[in-house]
Amino acid sequence: MSEKRKTPMMDELEKGPWPSFVTEIKKAAAKNESAADLLGLMERSYEDKVGHWKHGGIVGVRGYGGGVIGRYTNLPEEFPGVTEFHTIRVNQPSGWFYTTDALRSICDIWEKRGSGLTNLHGSTGDMILLGTQTEQLQPCFDELSSQGWDLGGSGSDLRTPSTCVGPARCEFACFDNLDLCHDITNTYQDEIHRPMWPYKFKIKIAGCPNDCVASIARSDLSIIGTWRDNLIINQEEVKNYANAGLNIRDEVTDFCPTKAITYDAEKQELNLKGEDCVRCMHCINKMPKAVKIGKERGASILIGGKATIVQSAFLSWVIVPFMKMEPPYQELKDLLDRIWEWWDEHGKMRERIGELIYRKGMGEFLRGVGLPPVPQMVYQPRANPYIFWQPEDFEENK
Amino acid sequence: MSEKRKTPMMDELEKGPWPSFVTEIKKAAAKNESAADLLGLMERSYEDKVGHWKHGGIVGVRGYGGGVIGRYTNLPEEFPGVTEFHTIRVNQPSGWFYTTDALRSICDIWEKRGSGLTNLHGSTGDMILLGTQTEQLQPCFDELSSQGWDLGGSGSDLRTPSTCVGPARCEFACFDNLDLCHDITNTYQDEIHRPMWPYKFKIKIAGCPNDCVASIARSDLSIIGTWRDNLIINQEEVKNYANAGLNIRDEVTDFCPTKAITYDAEKQELNLKGEDCVRCMHCINKMPKAVKIGKERGASILIGGKATIVQSAFLSWVIVPFMKMEPPYQELKDLLDRIWEWWDEHGKMRERIGELIYRKGMGEFLRGVGLPPVPQMVYQPRANPYIFWQPEDFEENK
Amino acid sequence: MAKVMGQTDIGPPDFRKFLPPIVKENYGKWQYHEIVKPGVLKHVGESGDELYSVRVGSPRLVSIDWIRAICEIADRYCDGYLRFTSRHNVEFLVSNKDNLEPLLAELKEKGYPVGGTGNSMSNIVHTQGWIHCHTPATDASGIVKAVMDDLYEHFTGMDLPAKLRVALACCLNMCGAVHCSDIAILGVHRTPPRIDHENLAKTCEIPNVIAACPTAAIRPDPKNKSVKVNEERCMYCGNCYTMCPSMEILDPVNDGVAILVGGKVSNARTAPSFSRLAIPFLPNNPPRWPEVVEAVRNIVEVWIKDARKGERVGEWIERIGWENFFKKTGIPFTDKHIDDFIFSVPTFRTTTQFRW
Amino acid sequence: MAKVMGQTDIGPPDFRKFLPPIVKENYGKWQYHEIVKPGVLKHVGESGDELYSVRVGSPRLVSIDWIRAICEIADRYCDGYLRFTSRHNVEFLVSNKDNLEPLLAELKEKGYPVGGTGNSMSNIVHTQGWIHCHTPATDASGIVKAVMDDLYEHFTGMDLPAKLRVALACCLNMCGAVHCSDIAILGVHRTPPRIDHENLAKTCEIPNVIAACPTAAIRPDPKNKSVKVNEERCMYCGNCYTMCPSMEILDPVNDGVAILVGGKVSNARTAPSFSRLAIPFLPNNPPRWPEVVEAVRNIVEVWIKDARKGERVGEWIERIGWENFFKKTGIPFTDKHIDDFIFSVPTFRTTTQFRW
């Protein structure tokens, strides 16, 4: 796009209080031809009401099977700068903590090797470097690597794990989720970089049931902090909240899903029926000074979360109500290995683990990976009597 | 079975306070050889832990395709009296009301024409005449008919409709369910007597949401009385209940599913938020003198209820939130005709209407029978975006 | 003279012919009711008329002698009017209050159980079992008798937290409609059908047999002109046997009973709901099925002890959680309890909210 | 000299290198937090240390200039430490309280939106759209910009009944994970794929294409060495196109946007839940999608007016019932709202309990 194309619709999106992605593209376009053509292509899409990208081909860097999304426009003549416009997924640090130096190291590389546009961050959690040519991929990777960065996942591999801010800044964290995320990301570098499974597999780790990283909805394996003893109440702080004007009954205890916690307005005290608390966090969230998570901490493990394609969206399902979460996380890793092995053996191409479990049955999954069935795994037992009896069940008859 | 077989296990079941079916068989056996052999066959089954009946052949009476269940023992040599042992389904009167004369007319026929054993009643609602020979079927029917009795349904036909006691003895009845049951049973004699559909179709009619005839669980079409205005509260009677010691908060209002009704203990009064009442009956049930159903009465129509085979048990689904129920019930009959036509056209062999709707989609069913979609039909709208767009939806584009 | 053939399609007798006068007069105009005592309902009309109904438990499988006997009683106290209930009890309809106590006295003397009203256990809705059906995995009447004997006090009393509806079906066809009962007793097979290849093609339509299988375990076997069963996918529902006598599934050793709990039908308070698996298997142990009787009693007793007044079994379980149901009843939770059929996914727990 | 190849499998940098000193010292020992004002969190450690986090809205699609600009700010007030959130906002980590107000002043001056905490609307999680993907049914960044402009006051304020999480995905792959959002904006196709028979066999594995279809609408077409689509069974999910470029599904006229509501992710109070269909279709109307903006605002406003304090959108709807949701928002209910996929049955109403 040699002469400057008019982009009235793009320009319109520079107005208004929310920061504008168009302004960002224009900033990049000032220095980079691809970014300029991206702007033109977007205007064209806004006119046509249709995207102008073709299916990506297979592009990448040496030694890796994933981490790059190939992309080509279907209007290369009109927008030659985006003839090739691949994105690179860079694995973010646990909890998305950065120093300015670290971020600048990325900017410097991307200024040289790509469009200068990024997503901070991608929806899975990676830092997305948005748009470059095939020939730039390897040098870009080499430079990233030399600065201590590595690629995230794409394709049928382990996707880049991600986790909430956790103990770095949150009083609710039930274990060191940042460390766990870093640890498993490093342990499974091969699984992240070399697609070899039926389909993608995502892990997200939340420090507590608030699930600030949406793990239960967005990961095949969800690790969510929890505790096994009673929450801890500081009645002095209860009084302080009450005196500060918090309506404890209306805003706190009335919302307790099991009525495990009740408020004695006269004494200004909370009463807890510990065995009924399902650790929903609500009373803790509302009164963090007065109510704290218990001391016997670990995590619940859930499986199967994913979006709608093919068999419907699934939220993850409890498979381990409680697991201690301490380095080197061996129990978790052993479980992961068994899960992947079972999936690999039985899964069809492009079948997420949740869909496989649905197809084969939870019972078969549990037997396959050696997990004991417990009622915490279900809201309710089956309503149909369609039970698959196993040979072991008839031992007594022989 | 000429010499008398010992039946120690049957005898054991004559002990205990609950009336014994064995005693009943023995009473019949005293006069009837088939009944005597039934007792022996039962003892044999108790020894073998297995039934001794073969699949029934097709037997029946002239002009009818159903109403008789053929049955033959697989031990005819040992128990010749039950070589043939068919049952006859006699259509009960609405609400199972009888005079003693009417019942005796049945007894007299059955003494002559069958085993003398019956089920009062079968699980669908018929009077079951239990066990006779093929040659007795036609004479038995002829005599029943001459006394004013007719057969009920069996096979792929309309099964004998049944209904609760309703206005005959219940203050909760929202319409004349006894009359409706009688009316449609007579209107659809052909559908009851001549199987011609993909599978069975059951109708049950309950006078109110208490559903004393289990229509929502046990019929393909459930008609359940309801009302459209507010329930009626008599505050004087509220006070009477309170003074008589009913704990109105704990036993009544706390159970209201929507908190539509609350109790003012001071004034001894009930307060109703009419638009939140979902007509669950609870407050009415607990305080029938004080709370009464509304005045604008009719019924909700639900479809699809059935037991577990093949695709799981279904409870019926709301398809018409409210329909007036007045003779000649034309709106209902028109709807039934449309439903049956659609089922007949699309249903596979042995596919209940609920399973067909599941297979084809509720949307297609509603369009097929011409019912307007309303939110009352669902607990929640769909969570997936898998929408089948219809040609009409694109009219505007043309 | 040719014998007169019965007229067809006359339909059932008009119920109006069978209504006692007091019902005709107060039809649709009943005001309220009270439960005078267990088994005795009093309905009062706007007119002030009082109708007493006395509910009597029945074995359901009855001889004509039994029918004649209750007719005699009804003649004596009810002007010849009586009815049956949707759960197969008898109701004597007494319009003259003076007849009430004498009727009750006679019933007591003759051993008819009076009860089943209010917060009681009513009759067990059930099926044919070994009495008359070809597919049963267990008997019906025998278990019902044993359980009712054991829980008799809850039929004649009204001391339960709420109504208790027990049902039994002798195979998965569920003619007893056990799928929505507080406690369901269900006959279950546990071994795959045994195919009689020689007769199959003669006796059955192969496509229908194949279509009958909920899990698509049945495939055509053209070589044998028969079908094959993939035994790994078979969950022993018996539907193929219902369709086809050459798919014999009855198994004296491995057939037995499953217990499901927590279903209900009424719309009162909570929506109608399915019964759910509590005990996957108990053996057939005639004549009194002690394991089944004991299992039912255990559930009933834990419910009585733990439920709030007014809570049906399922409502109680939903409040305390299934975790606690299994803990409190001591019933082991197994992989068999976890659904793996079409609608399994909505039963899986998608939250960290649970009890330990 | 051969160019040095980057070392593989070094993994991401250790986050510990990037933690500010105050975080290292109070790691795992935070006591409690307060929201000082919209966008400003104060976390207090057992030590008494106070960390202020200032949350700034980001367009997510940012240039390196933007990154450098926020780095400059972080250098000035945060000793060079900052982080991003799981919803793509920036958080400036201020350990020195004295820097807080100057930072806020600079952010204000430069037009960075501060907010997204507590009972506010946070950033819209979204996807690529026409910026970079090959399957979109709508754009992502443009709609997000338009909606955020319109609801800006709810990002910078905290006056909502509860948190409001909006997400957008430009096609059914749902990279924006819209399936559990308070409000989900979803790009949808509405016409079946157009098959390029000539190229299909060359570009795609036919069995995989067939397997990709959730409704089994795709059959082999051996004559054409291609596939056939049974258009009656196609619900335009686009999964075949994801698998195979010869199944083109983009449609400039009929593609557009659906709105789903009431999902949530947290386990707080109620279990996580899916978003459910509110509006089946709104047209693509760039650059500002006024119909979409208006629809979202309408839902938000009705929620604000009607919900109890503390009720997320879905919690509010469950309390008032979907009947009332449709009534109060004025959104028409259609046959499209009724599920007809695998798990439809559990969504059908199996009770007479409903509101008129």
Ligand code: SRM
């Ligand atoms: C970049 C990103 C969107 C974004 O703008 O942030 C993205 C972009 C794509 N996703 Fe995604 N997905 C992204 C996160 C997600 C998420 C959210 C998440 O991970 O939390 C989901 C939903 C959760 C899930 O996994 O179920 C998601 C579900 C999909 C699916 C459907 C998978 C399914 O089983 O349902 C596909 C289709 C596929 O894999 O073929 C897909 C495919 C794609 C492809 C590769 C298109 C394709 O069909 O080949 C998109 C490339 C776009 C491009 O050209 O840049 N993407 N994708 C996200 C990854 C960034 C990162 O690495 O951080």
Ligand code: SRM
């Ligand atoms: C007699 C009765 C049981 C009883 O002891 O009361 C009965 C007996 C039989 N039922 Fe039933 N069903 C009876 C009520 C039911 C009910 C309950 C109801 O109607 O409320 C159900 C569950 C509700 C439903 O329809 O879903 C029921 C669901 C079945 C099924 C499964 C149908 C399904 O779609 O799931 C079958 C199998 C079939 O039709 O092939 C079945 C089949 C049978 C057969 C005909 C056996 C067969 O496979 O051919 C049984 C004959 C037994 C015999 O030899 O006497 N019966 N059957 C009931 C009919 C009496 C009457 O007319 O009053």
Ligand code: SRM
């Ligand atoms: C006679 C009968 C109707 C009939 O036409 O035969 C009947 C009669 C009455 N029912 Fe019923 N119900 C009858 C079967 C049912 C059934 C069906 C069933 O059990 O298979 C149900 C649904 C059961 C379920 O949910 O599983 C049923 C659920 C109710 C309810 C709601 C119970 C609940 O709280 O869930 C009430 C209200 C109440 O009792 O408070 C009720 C209330 C009543 C009242 C009080 C109605 C009235 O004002 O007359 C009647 C006396 C109840 C009592 O026994 O205490 N009736 N009732 C049935 C007696 C069956 C029996 O012999 O035990």
Ligand code: SRM
């Ligand atoms: C920074 C962040 C974690 C991170 O690693 O990036 C975070 C941080 C906090 N979350 Fe969160 N949450 C963050 C995403 C989430 C998400 C994920 C999402 O939105 O995609 C959720 C689940 C949302 C959902 O349910 O759909 C989430 C659900 C919560 C909840 C439960 C909310 C509820 O009542 O349903 C709380 C508790 C509360 O706020 O009372 C919470 C509480 C908190 C606290 C108060 C925890 C603490 O003590 O520090 C933090 C400040 C909250 C605030 O903004 O008012 N956080 N939080 C994320 C900020 C995202 C953003 O920029 O807006």
Ligand code: SF4
């Ligand atoms: S998930 Fe829990 S631990 Fe993690 S940031 Fe959110 S509230 Fe804190």
Ligand code: SF4
């Ligand atoms: S954490 Fe949740 S369940 Fe537990 S007491 Fe608090 S509000 Fe109740």
Ligand code: SF4
């Ligand atoms: S269903 Fe309603 S009307 Fe019929 S008997 Fe039961 S309570 Fe009365």
Ligand code: SF4
């Ligand atoms: S009928 Fe049910 S919903 Fe209506 S007010 Fe009474 S208890 Fe509440």
Ligand code: SF4
């Ligand atoms: S439940 Fe099964 S075995 Fe029992 S009567 Fe019905 S079809 Fe026969």
Ligand code: SF4
């Ligand atoms: S018993 Fe049921 S599951 Fe097994 S083969 Fe027969 S129909 Fe299929």
Ligand code: SF4
């Ligand atoms: S949601 Fe669909 S169109 Fe949007 S980025 Fe993901 S795959 Fe591409």
Ligand code: SF4
């Ligand atoms: S768009 Fe979806 S439903 Fe239609 S043919 Fe393709 S995969 Fe099947």
